[in-house]
Every structure is written in C-alpha cells, then in structure tokens.
Amino acid sequence: MSKITKLAAGAAVAALFAANTTTAGTLDDVKAAGHVKCGISTGVPGFAFTDDSGAWQGFDPAVCKAVAAAIFGDTSKVKYTTTTGKTRFTALASGEVDMLARNTTWTFSRDTDLKLDFVGVNYYDGQGFMIPTELGVESAKDLDGASVCIQTGTTTELNLADFFRTNGISYEAVPIETNDEARTNYVAGRCDVYTTDASGLAATRSSLENPSAHVLMPEIISKEPLGPLVRHGDSEWADIVRWTLNAMITAEELGVNSENVDSMATGTDNPEINRLLGSEGDLGAMIGLDKAWAWRAIKMVGNYGEVFDTYIGADTPIGLERGLNALWTQGGILYSPPFR
C-alpha cells in the first residue's frame, strides 16, 4: 500500500480509535514522550537532508531542533517523520507528528478549513520553473504544450493550473510524489519542466549532474510563504513553536548568535536581549517553559541568519541569496514581533 493510502487510512483509523489525542496539551504529551515529533519533507538539498551519520540536517529540521532545544535542552530529542506533499496534513491532523517543518505554504484554506495553524514564516518563496537550457525557452509563457513535473498535493499544483489557464496555454501535468522522484523524471525527460518553489528548484538544480545545463525561468508565479505549522486547537503549543522561530529571528536582529549568546545571557544593557535570554523578566513561564528556553535554542541551533548561511546561504552549494528573507532592517521582510 502506498504511503498516502496508508496514512489516510491511518488517519481514518485514528479517527475511529483515538479517543483523546488532541485535547491533552501537546506540550505535556511532548514532555511525557521525551521528544518532539516533527514532520519534515522526504529530502530537499539544503532544506532537509541526512548527514553521513544518517541524522536529519537542514534549514527545516533546524526549526524542530530549536523547539527541542527550547523544551529539553537537547537538539537530538526530535523524532523525525518524513512526509510527502500529500501525506503531511494527514500526519499532522492525526497526531502522528506534533509539528510540521517542511516547505509548506501558508494559505487561507489550510489555516482555516484544514484546521491547521501556521505559526510564522521561515522562508518567503515563490513558484518558479526549471527547464533544460538546450530547449531554448526564455519565458514560462512559451511553455505551451510542455510536460510539467509537479509534486501532488501542493499549492504549486494549483498555481500551475491557474497560470496555464490564465495564459491560455496547454500543458501535461505529470504528478510526482517527492522531490527526488521529480528530479529522476525530469532528468529522464519524462517532463520538460519541473516546477516547485524557487528555493526548491535552486536546491534541486544544485544536485543535478551539470547545473549550468538547466535554467530557471524569470517568472515567479506565486507567493509561497513557507513556515512551520501545528494542529488547530492547541494555542499553547502553537505559541511555543511560533516564539521559538521568532526568537531565532529576533536574535539575528539583536546581534545574538550561538557564539556570543553565553556572554550576553549574563546581562546586557539592551533590555530586549535580557528578556529574550531570560536575565530579565520571565517570558519563558508565560509559554510553560523556563527562563533559558530561547538561550538554549540560539545556543544549540543558532539564530536565523546562522541557520540560513549554514544550510542554504550564498556560500553553500544551494547558493540562495537572502533576498526577501533578509531582516526588515536590511531590505528584506523578515520581521518578528517584539519580545516584551
């Protein structure tokens, strides 16, 4: 049985049997289990990948690690579950995972109708197209009649249908489950074009045999704010994930990083840093954690900029510029509410 059927059936069975999974506080459940159950993607270079020892690394697992660090003080206390575009929401809704940190677009219907809560944005993205240079196409609007590889169950699937319809051109959708499968089919020539979030395209392109033989179309056809999300109905748990992410962003803004966080934690003359790191006030208690929660997350995982540079930044093979994802003070739109 395929993964989706299994998960969907699992969800159905979970709905049948699970009596009280959603009401008891997720934080209590997580503490009792001793780890955060985190849903991630099946692998996108830079964003989620396994290192030599088989441990998950990357821009998205970093959020899981930060949450684990804030709660347990140990980044290894995460149980990763890989999810495809199609299985992810079922996995979250059924309680198989406590949070999702995988390139997932924040949309109205997902936030409301699907009963999920997006807690923030960790990457501002948009949907693009990648195509072999040899085909000589210069604009996505010239793609009439092309076969397009597309991950099913994603917003990109819907954007794609909209884009081709509004431009009055035809295409053949080739539905694919995971980024790896899409890459294989694209390389084999089953499709002319691969479309997904521009960051994912850049990541996939970097993993191709000859990246320069492939080109990204200039069109970005959608807004794809990607961020972590949790189940609807447990605001306390949502707060923890939301403010862990905000802590990483604020840390960068305030110049706190994993190197200097220890010295700053002893007290500085900036009250917001003091509140963030717990030397002043007790913000941690307000979300059910101790004073040093943010200090641990920053110490063990790093601030937003550090994570970005480590996994997907300009110096990595992925080579993404900060662009929109620079801090608001540096020309981007990354902006965290204040710690007060």
Next chain:
Amino acid sequence: MSQTTEFQGPPRQSFSIGKIWTDKRTRGLVIQLMATIAICAVILYLGNNVVENFQKLGKPFGFGFLQQESNYDINQTLIEYNSQSTHLRAAVVGILNTLLVAVCGIILASILGFILGVLRLSPNWLVNKLAYCYIEFMRNVPVLVHILLVHGILVHSLPKPKQAIEFADSFFLTNRGFFVPSPVTQPLFWVVIAAFVFGLIYAFWYRRNARIKQAATGEQSPVFWVMLGAIIGLPVLVFFLTGMPINWDVPELKGFNFKGGMALKPEFLSLWLALSLYTAAFIAEIVRAGIEAVNKGQTEAALALGLPRRRTLNLVVIPQALRVIIPPLNSQYLNITKNSSLAIAIGYMDIVATIGGITLNQTGREMECMLIVLGLYLFFSLTISSIMNWYNKRLALVER
C-alpha cells in the same frame, strides 16, 4: 400383559439456567447472540468515536466539498475535464481511469493466462519449461516491483519526443507515451455501425436456427463462416462501399510534445502491462489446474464415441475445466481491480490518486474521501464477483 412401546419423542426437559449452556441448540443461539452484540458494540463505539473526534477537531462532516472547483489538472481523462471542474468530476475521471486499467488488465491477463496455461501443458520440453520459468518469475516478485520496473524501463530507456521511434509516420513511441492516430468519423459512418449491428443480430439468429436444424435433422451448417461474414465481413464491405467515411487524426510533433491522435501514457502502459503480466502468471496456473482436473477418461470416452479432437476439446474438456477455473479466476479479476490502486506509485491518476489523493489533500476531508474510495472499490469488487458467480452458476453441473 400387553405392553406397548410408545415412542415418546425426546424427553421433555424442565427449564434451568444451566441448560442454556449444556443444550446444543440454545448454546448456539446464545453464542451467536453474544457475538452479534459484541460486533454491534464495536461498530457503535467506533462510530461514536468518529463523531466525537470530529467534534473535537471542529471538523464538519459532509460531502458538499464535492461540488467545489477542483483547481487541479489531470493528464489522462476519458471525459471532458479541466481545473474548473468539480471534485466530483475529478472523482469520476479517477473512477473511469481505474475501470479502464482494470478492464484492459482483465482482458490482457486472461488472454495471456490462457495461452500460458496451455503452453504449460505442452509436451514440448522447451515450451513447457519456458512457460514454467515465466510463471515462477512473475508470480514470485511483488506486483509493485513489476510496476516500477516497467515504468522505469519505459521512462528511462525510450527516447524523448524529438528522437521518437516512429512506425509508418503515424505511430510514435516515446518516453512520454505511445502516440497512435485516432479515428475521426464522418457523418456516413453510422451506416457502417448499422451494418455491424445488423450483422451481429443476423449472426446470432443464424446460429440459433442452425442449432434447431441440427437438433431436428442432424444436418450441420457452416455457422462459423456465416457468423464471421456477418459480423466482420458485412461492416467492412459497407465501409468500403460508403467510401471509407473515416479520417485519421495523426499525431504530430509540435513544440514540446506530440499533438493530436491518441496517447497511451507511460503511466497507463506500465500499470496495465505490469498488472496483466503479473496476474497472467496466476491465471496460467489456474487454467492448467482446470484442464488437468478433467479426467483423462473423459477425453478417451469422447474420442471413442468418434468426436473429432477439436470437438472433444470444445464440448467435453473445456466446459468441465471451466467449472474448476471460474471461481479462482474470479478472485484474480478482483486482484487486478484492487491492485490497480498501486497506480499511485507511478502517478497514474486513478481513483486513489484523484479523490483519495489530491482532493483529500486539498480539501482535508480524509474521512469522507476514504469512505468514497472504500465504497467504490467494494462496489467494483462485488459487481465483478456477482458477474462471475452468475457465469459460474450457468456453467455449473446440472444434475438430472
């Protein structure tokens, strides 16, 4: 003293609680009753839990979402469909795709299976062993592996559209599919169809009369040739007489892909071929077992009566073999239908991929979508089962 022994029937027993268990009949009733109550309780508990959990999640239950726009495209559709169509229509597209691959699979698997089954009985050592190797290889590897293997071969080893392998300038084999010309009928074509229908009716009428005649007088008629002529010859003749009222829409390479004609996509091809090749191996064994189950004495008796070999096969061996073959064949047909849900592994848009996949994912209605998929598969399977059971009954031994 005269004593009459009367039969008084079973001794009447006075009722007591202990008897409920010691009496065979009441014990049976009690066990059945308890089992029924237990099953009802479990169903009730599960149903209750669903309702409770739905309330807890704040999710409504209903099928209204089927009327919403689907917003996604499907690459293989047998009916008109686009991203503006409803989820319901997407579901129908999926159902038709499932049925298409199931029906095509059943047909191909049956043909291959019967041929292989007969080859397996061949006295020729090489033919026999080749069939044996094929069957053992196919049925001992999981069908999903076969599907992925065929898909991999089709997508990776066939050329891209621009280097397509072509036959007669109108058939093109690429890794995007096998493109063939599609017929476009002209107005006069209905005459050909009418001729075909007429031929069909005439053929069966002729066969019926020939049987009556043979029963009455023993005279035989050339049934086969008349039927062939009426069903195929007549429409072909009319087709040429009306000036071939059909055009062919030949596929042509335009831009990225072939346009026009019909396309058998690699996803469909690989699912169809893999399912058929796999199931054919099982059917072959069923056919072999069925034929071997017919006592050798039957053939000998028929030959002794002076029946020719072909008639012996048609009138004596096959009817008896079918009785053994049909029930297990039925379950193989069900297997093809159900295994077609593995389509999702290669992106063939069947009912699991449309309503049970993308629709489920985009609308978040897991319970409703899974119920629909469940109900549909149950319906398909029961339908196939009842057709096969009807056929089996018709073939069953009628004792006189």
